[in-house]
Amino acid sequence: MNDKLVHSDLSYKIIGLAMQVHRELGHGFLEKVYENALMVALAENNMPAQQQYPIRVSFHGKTVGDYFADIVVEGSVILELKAQEKIVSAHRAQTLNYLKATDFRLALLFNFGKRSLEYERFVY
DSSP states (O other): OOOTTTHHHHHHHHHHHHHHHHHHHOSSSSHHHHHHHHHHHHHHOOOOOEEEEEEEEEEEEEEEEEEEEEETTTTEEEEEEEOOEEEEHHHHHHHHHHHHHHHEEEEEEEEEESOOEEEEEOOO
């Protein structure tokens, strides 16, 4: 399957909802406000999602780290949310590492911290 097509319809809907949240709330809130608002928007659109989705990192069969993705939508797309001046390489690495530690193939990184919503799509 072409990487650009992985969950394309679902990611399109999620991005649209994130844009709606950003348009209605604007920038300047803490990340958790956007996370909660996006969960409301997802529920209103009958898109099952889980907040603070646990991710376990293993090395040689041993757990070496426990993390939490902000949101997982329909059991298939990881959403990582930021409210920063800009997306930086550390945010990208964190998002990619969530994909590496799971069986998920797609993650979306959103930054609600600017006048316009920023987002990036990651396929693993």
